[in-house]
Amino acid sequence: MLTHLNYLPKHVLGLHAVGEITNADYEKALEPLLDEHIKQNGRINFLLVLETDIKDFDAGAWCGNIGIGLKYFTKWNKLAMVTDKEGVREFSHLFKYILPGQYKGYTLEELGEAVKWIAEK
Structure with a gap:
């Protein structure tokens, strides 16, 4: 499930992912938020707090993510x-080679630091 961090x-647009994540979650939760965020801000500053494992993402969710x-x-x-899922953090480091912009990974303990970094203009 994806929950908007309001x-x-x-x-800054933020989501908290917990439990099973499906492609429908992306379509219902993330895309409308991204569209609105871009209308208001022009660029995407995105914080994802991920408290689930790779196995909890169905194949459609990975395709939706891409x-x-x-x-x-x-x-x-x-x-x-x-x-705190090291495998997920390591896998997600691939985004810095795929997407333009800046990318950083943090542990859950470093959430405050992540919020500070993502909020910097």
């Missing part, structure tokens, strides 16, 4: 991934 500054990355390809500014 406590972040207006120029599709969203490509759909908004020119809009990415900053992406912060926060998770």
Whole structure:
């Protein structure tokens, strides 16, 4: 399930992922938020707090993740991934080679640092 983190500054979009993540989660939760965020800010500063494992993402979710990355390809500014799942953090480091903009990974203990970094203009 994806939950919108509405406590972040207006120029930062954040989601909390927990449990099973499906492609429908991306379509219902993330895409409308991204569209609105881009209308308001022009660029994407995205914080993902991930408290689930890779096995909890169905195949459609991985495809949705890639599709969203490509759909908004020119809009990415900053992406912060926060998770204690080392395998997920290492896998997600691939985004810095695929998407434009800046990318950083953090542990859950470093959430405050991640919020500070992603919120910097």
